[in-house]
Amino acid sequence: MNLHKKPLTVAVALVSLAVMASAQAEISDGEVRIGYLADMSGTYRDLGGPGGLAALEMAVADFGGSVNGAPIVVFSADDRNSADVGANTVREWIDQRNVDLVAGLVASSVVIAATRVLEENGGLGIVSGAAASSITNEHCTPNHIHWVYDTYPLANGTAKAIVEQGGDSWFLLTADYAFGHALEADVTKVVEENGGEIVGSVRHPFPTSDFSSYILQAQGSGASIVGLANAGADTVNAITAASQFGLTQSGQQLAGLLVFLNDVHAMGLDDTQGLLLTTGWYWDMDEASREWAQRYFDEVGRMPTMVQAGIYSSTMHYLQAVEAADTDDPATVRATMAEAPIEDFFARNGRIREDGRMVHDMYLAQVKTPEASTGEWDLYEILSTIPAEEAYRPLTESQCKLVNR
Amino acid sequence: MSQPIDTAAGALPSAVAARRRRERLRHGAFYLALLALGLVAPLFVYPVFLMKILCFALFACAFNLLLGYVGLLSFGHAAFLATGGYVTGYLLASHPGLTPELGILAGTLAATVLGALFGVLSIRRQGIYFAMVTLALAQLVFFGYLQAPFTGGEDGLHGVARGELFGVISLRGNLSMYYFVFGVFLLGFLLIWRTVHSPFGQVLKAIRENEPRAVSLGYNADAYKLVAFVISAALAGLAGATKTLVFQLASLTDAHWHMSGEVILMTLLGGVGTLFGPLVGASLVVSLQHMLAQSPLGNWVDVVLGAIFVLCVLSFRSGIVGEAVKLYRKNFK
Numbered sequence: 119m120n121l122h123k124k125p126l127t128v129a130v131a132l133v134s135l136a137v138m139a140s141a142q143a144e145i146s147d148g149e150v151r152i153g154y155l156a157d158m159s160g161t162y163r164d165l166g167g168p169g170g171l172a173a174l175e176m177a178v179a180d181f182g183g184s185v186n187g188a189p190i191v192v193f194s195a196d197d198r199n200s201a202d203v204g205a206n207t208v209r210e211w212i213d214q215r216n217v218d219l220v221a222g223l224v225a226s227s228v229v230i231a232a233t234r235v236l237e238e239n240g241g242l243g244i245v246s247g248a249a250a251s252s253i254t255n256e257h258c259t260p261n262h263i264h265w266v267y268d269t270y271p272l273a274n275g276t277a278k279a280i281v282e283q284g285g286d287s288w289f290l291l292t293a294d295y296a297f298g299h300a301l302e303a304d305v306t307k308v309v310e311e312n313g314g315e316i317v318g319s320v321r322h323p324f325p326t327s328d329f330s331s332y333i334l335q336a337q338g339s340g341a342s343i344v345g346l347a348n349a350g351a352d353t354v355n356a357i358t359a360a361s362q363f364g365l366t367q368s369g370q371q372l373a374g375l376l377v378f379l380n381d382v383h384a385m386g387l388d389d390t391q392g393l394l395l396t397t398g399w400y401w402d403m404d405e406a407s408r409e410w411a412q413r414y415f416d417e418v419g420r421m422p423t424m425v426q427a428g429i430y431s432s433t434m435h436y437l438q439a440v441e442a443a444d445t446d447d448p449a450t451v452r453a454t455m456a457e458a459p460i461e462d463f464f465a466r467n468g469r470i471r472e473d474g475r476m477v478h479d480m481y482l483a484q485v486k487t488p489e490a491s492t493g494e495w496d497l498y499e500i501l502s503t504i505p506a507e508e509a510y511r512p513l514t515e516s517q518c519k520l521v522n523r
Numbered sequence: 524m525s526q527p528i529d530t531a532a533g534a535l536p537s538a539v540a541a542r543r544r545r546e547r548l549r550h551g552a553f554y555l556a557l558l559a560l561g562l563v564a565p566l567f568v569y570p571v572f573l574m575k576i577l578c579f580a581l582f583a584c585a586f587n588l589l590l591g592y593v594g595l596l597s598f599g600h601a602a603f604l605a606t607g608g609y610v611t612g613y614l615l616a617s618h619p620g621l622t623p624e625l626g627i628l629a630g631t632l633a634a635t636v637l638g639a640l641f642g643v644l645s646i647r648r649q650g651i652y653f654a655m656v657t658l659a660l661a662q663l664v665f666f667g668y669l670q671a672p673f674t675g676g677e678d679g680l681h682g683v684a685r686g687e688l689f690g691v692i693s694l695r696g697n698l699s700m701y702y703f704v705f706g707v708f709l710l711g712f713l714l715i716w717r718t719v720h721s722p723f724g725q726v727l728k729a730i731r732e733n734e735p736r737a738v739s740l741g742y743n744a745d746a747y748k749l750v751a752f753v754i755s756a757a758l759a760g761l762a763g764a765t766k767t768l769v770f771q772l773a774s775l776t777d778a779h780w781h782m783s784g785e786v787i788l789m790t791l792l793g794g795v796g797t798l799f800g801p802l803v804g805a806s807l808v809v810s811l812q813h814m815l816a817q818s819p820l821g822n823w824v825d826v827v828l829g830a831i832f833v834l835c836v837l838s839f840r841s842g843i844v845g846e847a848v849k850l851y852r853k854n855f856k
Contacts, residue, residue, distance in 0.1 A: 323677075
């Protein structure tokens with residue numbers, strides 16, 4: 119080929135070479151682009167939602183707004199808790215905006231669909247809101263990390279504690295999608311291993327506002343414990359319906375398996391006192407947590423949930439990895455993130471496993487009585503710590519394709 | 524349709540013939556311009572977004588065939604869209620060797636069979652009763668998909684590979700996928716165009732205008748309506764199957780009755796009983812949803828769409844294209 123006669127070909131070849139070379143070592147497009155995808159308007163709005171976006175923006179501001187001179191750009195979208203909308207948004211962000219990190223990610227069904235898209239296109243996502251343990255089990259990908267908690271420690275903490283206290287016959291009320299199914303499976307396993315029994319269960323559509331018929335079924339089951347394998351507004355509605363039908367007065371006890379700080383705050387201590395729950399973080403846990411929570415409170419006007427705190431923590435860790443690796447290439451950043459242990463106000467003894475699970479200490483907590491509470495947000499008492507390595511599903515039981523056994 | 528019945532052009536006075544020719548020329552130029560627009564559009568606009576518009580446009584066109592030309596308001600078309608999507612998605616996800624066109628064909632076929640079933644059960648009722656019967660049947664189908672293990676319920680059906688068309692042309696790239704979807708849309712659109720302008724289509728319109736009279740002329744109205752219903756269901760299934768291939772997932776959103784409502788909205792906004800109305804309506808609704816979702820107005824999508832719908836119904840009842848055609852007729856004839 120005569121190169122003098124083909125200046126355009128040569129130019130194109132040179133430019134593409136240059137682009138390829140720069141993509142390896144630098145930050146693509148000269149910007150670190152973070153897309154925040156969450157339920158901004160529906161059932162899960164209050165546990166992540168706009169408050170999570172605020173936490174993410176706080177992390178970006180605290181980091182200084184840029185990484186190695188490249189500005190950090192944040193944009194967000196509402197996934198409406200629909201797998202369809204979530205996956206399409208992520209696809210568009212990758213195709214159109216060359217997004218470097220997808221953060222937030224709340225409803226498990228959306229997460230499973232979105233991480234598939236990330237895997238196909240070689241992106242990176244940090245899942246902070248979703249609960250299903252299957253996200254790092256059968257649905258694991260090298261392209262996402264699961265940060266805050268999952269259904270395995272929820273079952274391992276709350277369900278185990280309740281069975282040990284003598285609540286050995288269970289009825290489960292399950293949200294009918296990935297998260298509910300995962301929680302139901304994990305709880306069933308823990309209850310049966312500890313000598314309890316599941317006497318019945320019913321699945322309700324997600325989301326549901328009228329729980330009366332399900333509560334009546336639970337009452338008719340004769341179980342001593344009614345386990346709520348749902349979250350957000352569903353849990354609040356179920357607990358409210360249960361109190362209207364006098365479920366607890368008739369001798370049954372409610373077990374909220376996934377209860378967030380904002381749920382307890384919304385329902386009030388009168389209705390929730392004594393409730394056992396497992397959490398990944400609590401604002402009043404120690405000095406570092408209190409300090410960060412106070413800053414968040416000053417900005418947003420509410421105390422943060424564990425999801426919102428986790429979004430800050432994971433974004434910080436991501437940005438530090440981008441800085442250390444001096445690139446936003448997803449695979450490199452993912453590897454760099456896994457090298458560094460995570461010790462901040464949010465995570466204790468944290469590390470990222472090869473299946474993408476960020477394991478860290480979890481806590482068994484109990485909702486305070488109105489008399490014991492000293493303020494609007496003084497809601498939990500931490501009973502015990504579940505060490506990081508015991509809290510999560512051991513890799514020996516993992517079905518994840520990334521785990522060599 | 525106030526035009527005189529089309530006879531051989533030579534039998535008409537020459538002035539009329541010339542006007543007809545000009546008219547035809549104008550139409551031809553219009554169609555060609557649209558075709559060219561469709562061909563170059565993906566170079567300027569995000570192809571996946573365009574594909575979404577085309578899939579919904581085909582869906583709305585299929586629905587319009589029933590509402591606009593037979594006068595039957597089906598409130599269960601989401602069932603066909605979802606059936607096409609789920610069957611195609613399931614086959615392509617579980618049989619990696621299957622080529623996409625066979626997957627789409629299977630999905631369309633499944634929707635056609637379901638359409639025949641729905642049609643036989645619902646076609647004897649009219650008006651609100653017809654709408655209610657189709658809605659009830661579609662809800663049954665929705666519940667089936669919610670519970671069936673292969674659909675993944677609320678999580679959706681993932682991992683549908685776009686694969687290679689005829690085993691040769693890779694559809695992984697967005698551009699090649701777009702031209703395939705554009706081809707599918709054209710095919711569907713041509714089928715509708717042909718149906719509407721055939722003697723069969725004339726009978727359908729006659730039934731819409733006055734069913735007892737059509738029956739008195741010896742037409743078996745129920746059979747005609749059933750065939751139209753099945754064609755409409757098949758095309759809705761085709762739209763769903765194509766959509767699944769584009770997005771590589773099928774979800775309950777497509778089976779939900781909201782979707783049946785949305786297609787009515789698209790058709791009415793664009794102009795019911797016009798060929799291009801559903802296309803315009805679908806473009807408008809999909810674009811609005813798309814733009815609003817990523818703006819601060821995100822939570823207000825439904826409110827904005829609702830307001831536009833109310834405005835549209837109150838001020839121009841024949842829809843955007845319907846009004847445009849009226850204006851054109853007033854000024855150019």
